Amino acid sequence: MTEKLMESLQQARNFIQAGNFTEADKILSPLKKESPLSPDIAKLWCALAMRTGQVAEILPYAAKIYAHSQGDFQKAYWAQLMGTASFLALDLATALDNFTGAINHLIALAKSGKAPAKRKQTEEQTGAENLFVSGKAEQLLWTTCAELASQGIPAFPFAGTLLGIVRNGHLLDFDKDLDIAVWMESWEACCNALEKMGWCKVPTGITYSNYRDYVHSETGMTLDLCGLQYRNEQQITGGFSLPDHPAEYQRVSVFPRFDLVQRSTAYGNVWFPQPPEKILAAFYGDWRTPNPHWDTVISALNLEKFTWLVRCYAYHRLIKCWLAGNLAKAWRYAHQIALKDPDDVAILRSRQWLERTLSRLGQDIPSWPGNRPQRRVYTRMVADLFHEGHVNFLREARALGTHLTVCVVPDERVLENKGKLPVMTQAERAAVVSACKYVDVVITDSPVNTTPEFMAQYGFAIYTFACASEEERTEKYKLCTTLPPDMIKELVYTPGISTSDLVTRILNGAGSTDRESENPQAG
Structure with missing residues (x-):
């Protein structure tokens, strides 16, 4: 050339x-x-x-x-x-x-023993702000939904957006767009309102009657609008609809019937699905366990049929990744397609040869989360001046199941119980607990009394704690008296180490050589 x-x-x-x-x-x-x-x-x-x-x-x-x-x-x-x-x-x-x-x-x-060279990804602009991490994406979501609600349009968070809000309490940090849904009766009104609010319609290769992409003119944020409708008294359907085309040209996703309720936000009242768990369970199955390989179009568990349309999306994404040299991601698509159609010979061969190539190149074969039963564990703790005893407790708590959620107790509750504030603020304590490898999710608010209703709402199977004294044991059992015994598990308290001990050491002079003389076995 x-x-x-x-x-x-x-x-x-x-x-x-x-x-x-x-x-x-x-x-x-x-x-x-x-x-x-x-x-x-x-x-x-x-x-x-x-x-x-x-x-x-x-x-x-x-x-x-x-x-x-x-x-x-x-x-x-x-x-x-x-x-x-x-x-x-x-x-x-x-x-x-x-x-x-x-x-x-x-x-x-x-x-032939060859693989496409991995393409270099376009580097993101240095210092570019992640709108999901900063909270601006969530602000835009609620502002948009509140404005639509004020116009009588019942649009609400959906798909990955709903997943982040319900599971994590905020939008997923790694998300790429906002997802909202609206009933088809309000479809045209919603589309027109979005465009007046600064959302610009993005041309797509295929024009569906119940799905549309938008980009926000000021922030560059993208939004997926999904149209839903009632099929009958028990079911709601969504997906990608191409009227006047046969069944193989449709992507039909089915949800159990749910209601909408109004929720108050800092930006006004919005509509929200109730209960949201119905939507998430239909989409993801075990929605509480993160799956970084998930592709909503292909992986969704509520697809009525793996049609030609869905297969085209799946094949296209698989091949695109393979040609770009992203063999691990290509394997993930091959695996997802095989889960949908175990008789697809071309896909089964693809997965096999991708595995051989990954092994030959010394790359790990991705691990797709299995369908094993989930056993979710819940606990509350102060975790002030995080130490070895906390680590031991969290390790044993995580071993009770497949997932551990920790509520880091608010400062006010600590003051109420102990008569003094913790050394570290709740935000500081939550940050440290979040960094522990045994912890899956940290929350900063939960009921003081742990009830069967609370456990059922979040899918918790076990409530666990450790007690440093009989007085503390009595108090903790009082706070879960309505739970059945098989949902409560007391763990052994680690002796010889506590936050109070650490405070005493600090007051006595941290790093003092006196400690060595106090402990003849040291060194």
């Missing part, structure tokens, strides 16, 4: 990234006529065509490049592109044929 051609292609690439498609076309169309079989020109032209509604022209052009390509990697790339073009044109049968062809080429590549 000449230097001049490289400069032209880079300029066209910059125009595409900037959304200046007219200028990109002025460069690429003449080059395409001059060199119709150049893969470099073809890749950029197809990328432009995807964005400008020229999908119908991609398939024959990509087919010509595919026919002249050498090697399984290149063949897989162009088969993937043909599959994507067919997918967007809603020719799903042809899309699946092309995607399967791409998978077979990648398997052949693996058989």
